[in-house]
Amino acid sequence: QVQLLESGGGLVQAGGSLRLSCAASASFFATLDMAWYRQAPGKQRELVASITYLSSTNYADSVKGRFTISRDTAKKMVYLQMNSLKPEDTASYYCKATRLGQHINWGRGTQVTVSS
Numbered sequence: 001q002v003q004l005l006e007s008g009g010g011l012v013q014a015g016g017s018l019r020l021s022c023a024a025s026a027s028f029f030a031t032l033d034m035a036w037y038r039q040a041p042g043k044q045r046e047l048v049a050s051i052t053y054l055s056s057t058n059y060a061d062s063v064k065g066r067f068t069i070s071r072d073t074a075k076k077m078v079y080l081q082m083n084s085l086k087p088e089d090t091a092s093y094y095c096k097a098t099r100l101g102q103h104i105n106w107g108r109g110t111q112v113t114v115s116s
Contacts, residue, residue: 004097005023005095006107006108011113019080024077032053034071034097038112039092049080066085068081078095086114094108
């Protein structure tokens with residue numbers, strides 16, 4: 001089973017930056033499509049950004065131009081660089097792995113809080 005462990009969350013002022021990391025345990029990480037989701041209190045979990053195993057990326061409109069997703073296949077890591085953070089970015093952020101369209105696993109999440 002693939003284990004995913006997020007880190008890098010914290011408290012930051014509006015306008016600040018954070019870099020989230022997701023470490024994957026899979027030996028076949030190179031074949032995984034990865035994504036970051038977030039869930040704010042009382043709201044549904046939503047896709048923030050995704051990156052395919054070929055490093056093609058996709059972003060939610062709300063984060064385009066501010067967030068960047070990347071991966072380091074050799075280290076089995078996925079990153080989410082978040083700049084120009086806004087209070088509405090406050091949420092728990094989750095890493096997700098899929099393969100050939102099939103769900104593999106979620107991470108446990110990391111909390112991001114942006115103060116105004």
